[in-house]
Structures are given as C-alpha cells and as structure tokens.
Amino acid sequence: MGMTMKAKASAERVEANSADLLLDATSALMIERNTVDVTFVEIAQKSGLNAALIRYHFGSKLGMFMALLERDAGPTFDDLERLVQSDMDAAQKLRHHVHGIIKVYFRYPYMNRLVAALAVETDSETARFISERFSRPLANAQKAILEQGEAEGLFRKLDPMLFYFSLVGACDHLFNARHSLKYAFGIEDIDDDLRRAYAAHVTGILMRSVLVQPEIEA
C-alpha cells in the first residue's frame, strides 16, 4: 500500500524470481533423480526457499507442474507453428521437427512423464486441457507436414496418429529410460554428441521410410 512504485516493482521482481527459482529447482530435481516424483520438501531444500512459497505462487503441486510444463514446452509451440508456416519443403520441415523434439527432450527429459503423471493424477478436465495444450498441437503440426509432403509428392501416405505415437516414442525413449542407458549400455550421461547422434539416427530411420524416393537423402 505505502510502497513507492520503485519498491513495488522490485518486490514483484523478487516474487517472479522466487517462482522461477522454484521451477528451476523442480526441473533440476526431476533431471537428477530421473523421476517426476518430487516432494515440496525436496523442492524447498533444492531451491533454498520456503515450501509455503509453492502454494503461494502455484496453489498446489498440480499448479506448479502445469507451470513447469508451460515454461518448458510452451515456447516450443510458437517455433513449431513458424516451422509449419514456413516455405520449406515437407522433408526439410520434418527433419527440423525431429531435431527440435529431441532438443526439447534432451533439455527436459521428464517432459512426457510429467504429462503422463498430470493426466493420471488429475480430473479429466485437466487431462483434457493438457492434451489440448501439448499433445494436439504437436499432432496437428505433424499432420500438416505429412499432408504437405504427400501433396508435394515427396512422402508416401502415412497415418498421422500412428506416426505421432511412433515418432514421439522414438524421440523420447533415450531420455526417458536413463536406467537402461546406464545399466544395459554403461552410459551415465547424455552429452551433446549422443544427443546429436540420436537425432541423426531417428531422422535417418524416418526420412528413409517416409520419402517416396529415399535415395535423394545423402
């Protein structure tokens, strides 16, 4: 009330910062521990902030997880929309798209598990919202790219829904199944080289099978 405008702006900055710090801590914990099962106490410890701030900023764990998903995935949908609208041919778009998805999972390996946890734990309205906000735009973008490729005579005909699940699953599993990577293959960390090799592998598999004339691919 009695705050000057400058003091108020500064207080708002601190508030925004503590919300960001909580999201950063949650994200870091999920990556470190390779699970989305993290508690308020653990988030508070990791962030150095009081757990009460989680309720203050996000209302609940659900609210916080939604905010984390929005922060991590939200901006990628603008990029995806720009990609779909761009004047590239469908083959170029699909290559960019696969590399883009894998970059997101590399950075936020918990993303699909977070979506799944929210969908299971919450009422069907929230689950529907999450699918509409995150799954459907991805599926629609892929459908548009596949249709463009068919119209251009570049791609064979594919079922966009089946394509969606196989592509998302293929892109995700390296980052999701860290235990297999560690104990079945002896690799502790996914570095940028492995991320790039995986993107090249998935793109290679996909382009050869999607293109009508895969020999065009180098």
Added chain:
Amino acid sequence: MGMTMKAKASAERVEANSADLLLDATSALMIERNTVDVTFVEIAQKSGLNAALIRYHFGSKLGMFMALLERDAGPTFDDLERLVQSDMDAAQKLRHHVHGIIKVYFRYPYMNRLVAALAVETDSETARFISERFSRPLANAQKAILEQGEAEGLFRKLDPMLFYFSLVGACDHLFNARHSLKYAFGIEDIDDDLRRAYAAHVTGILMRSVLVQPEIEA
C-alpha cells in the same frame, strides 16, 4: 506338520493361487488406472485378499513388482532367444520381433513404466539386475539380428544402441500415452485392430529404413 501329503499339496496350491491372484489384481489395476502407482490397499481390494499376503508372498512391494515383471516379461525372452537362433533371414526376424514387442506392450502396457519405477526407487544393484534381466537381452537380440542382416547384405549399418532406444520407444508410446490417445485423438481403448495397425506402421517405418533395398518389401 500334522498335514497329510494331500492336504499339504492342496495348501501349496492355494498359496500359489493367492500369489497369482495378487499379481493378476496388480496387473489389472495398473492397466485400468494407467499408472504403476498402486497401493497394497488397492491391490487387496481388487484381489479380495488380505494385504498381508503381499508381504507373505513377495516380502515387499519391490519384491512383488519384480515378480510381476518376471511373470509378464520372463517367458518372452525364451521366445526371443528361439527367434534369434532360428534359420529365418534377418528381415523376417526383425518383423517378428517388432510384432512380438508390440504384443507384449499391448498386453502389459505398464511394462516400461514398471521397469523405470523399479530402477528409480531401488538401490543400484536392483536397477542393475533389472537392466541385465530385461533390457540387455532385448538389446543383445536386436544387435544379433542387425549383425545378421548386415552379414546377409540385407540391412544397412545401424548403431544397435540407438536402434534399441528408438525401437523400444516407438513400440511403447501408443500403450504408454493412453491419455494422449484419449484426449488428443478421442480413442478410449486400444483394440486388436489398432494394435495390428500400429505393428504394421512401426514395421513399415523400420523395414523401409533398415533394408538396403526397401523396394523388396510389398
């Protein structure tokens, strides 16, 4: 002690049956609720048995989950070993393998999530055991099929580890992301037709990209 042999055999049968009933109930719950987060109380309710029997038969939830994984996935490794050892060419083996994996995930859609939950929640020795029992034999079988295909001049050269993650992820995601299927595509249940269509889709993607001369494929 004072039991006749017949009474003892009958008691053992009842015991074995109650262990099976608990595993059946757990499996059914995980499918219905699309999560591996199920409690002793829920398993007891579902099975109509006392929750104490879980401890009696399996020692702990970990023990029970390990038993469930062994029951669901264990027998498939004998089939896989027979497939690898058979005199089919590598292309036939790979097709059978993909259909086989998808059949397992269709029947036990929680399988990869169960492996992940066990790997995260348990000590590293258990996580290592799980990977050695379940992930590594799968990876080794795929490696053998890929090497055979290369030797036969049928397959191009592929990295077996990257192949493993992309294939398992592609096969799994339809069954794993039931929320997306429901809310983004409006499909409540995965029936046998969808299972078959998905297997054909994944096999189609894979064979076209793996085979040196994909035009051989119909």
